[in-house]
Amino acid sequence: MTVGTEHELIDRWIITWAHARGLETSTVDGWPLVHVRSRTRETELICTDPGLEAFAELFTHIEGDERAMLTVIADDASPYAELALPPGVRVDRDDETLMATTFRPIEVPPLESRFTSRWDIEDHRARYFVEAGDRVAAEGTIGILGEDATFDAVETTPAFQRRGLGRHVMATLTAYALESGARRGVLAASAQGRLLYESLGWDAELDMLSLMGAVDSD
Incomplete structure (x- = not known):
């Protein structure tokens, strides 16, 4: 680069x-x-x-x-x-690694019946939650500015890891980005998150x- x-x-x-x-x-x-x-x-x-x-x-x-x-x-x-x-x-x-991608549609994995989802949308960002009863199992935030989007605070609660919730959150946020007119994404990834993002087509840049x-x- x-x-x-x-x-x-x-x-x-x-x-x-x-x-x-x-x-x-x-x-x-x-x-x-x-x-x-x-x-x-x-x-x-x-x-x-x-x-x-x-x-x-x-x-x-x-x-x-x-x-x-x-x-x-x-x-x-x-x-x-x-x-x-x-x-x-x-x-x-x-x-941490700064990662980037050009968005493409990603199939959103369905949630198990025990989980529900909800959105909290504001002018400058949208937060997506996956919940198990009154507990947040996974969540992620996306901010969109023109054709650019950043993913922020994508996390899965330890008790609910290894159930595909991180992939579900990322795919759902990607769909939201595309619907909102964004075409490229950038995020700061932890070592653990990097593996998931790479599997979804993100590139490690810096x-x-x-x-x-x-x-x-x-």
């Missing part, structure tokens, strides 16, 4: 993800800062293969702040993972490495 294409894909992901969650973005040292304001983090600073020295200089933006994340996206993130970290910075996620600020215990 060329540098220009890398930036274009990452921009599409950030813009569509921020739109889906209704997030504000700003800029720090020329890189996008997403104001996530979630349970796991307040902000996420995202850079595209800036080089080891420039990446290390960005540590100051998260050092000692347990609510601040710094993410680098690159063809190969392993050199960044080998950098020595100051006491106030820790590795948070080192197994490595992702995320660091968090940490309180120095010394």
Whole structure:
């Protein structure tokens, strides 16, 4: 993937993800800062293969702040993972992948009779739930902006894993995307999720490495 294409894909992901969650973005040292304001983090600073020295200089933006994340996206993130970290910075996620696809219809696997489904649709996103009684068994969110769509927080509750619910959720969200006029998708996948997405035609494009600020215990 060329540098220009890398930036274009990452921009599409950030813009569509921020739109889906209704997030504000700003800029720090020329890189996008997403104001996530979630349970796991307040902000996420995202850079595209800036080089080891420039990446290390960005540590100051998260050092000692347990609510601040710094993410680098690159063809190969392993050199960044080998950098020595100051006491106030820790590795948070080192197994994520930015993935992309051109949508095509996917057969939606039927649900077992014990499960029911429902939608929660807002202007900027749609959330799909599979439930077993009063428990959420699986869920996923899709945000659509023009021809682009991002999938977010696709999860299966551990007690309901290995029942094909993740595939059902992804196929259902894909159908929604196509009906809404989207033609291409992008998402950040965990190592576990990547296997499912690849089986549905998604391509692994770029490595992702995320660091968090940490309180120095010394």
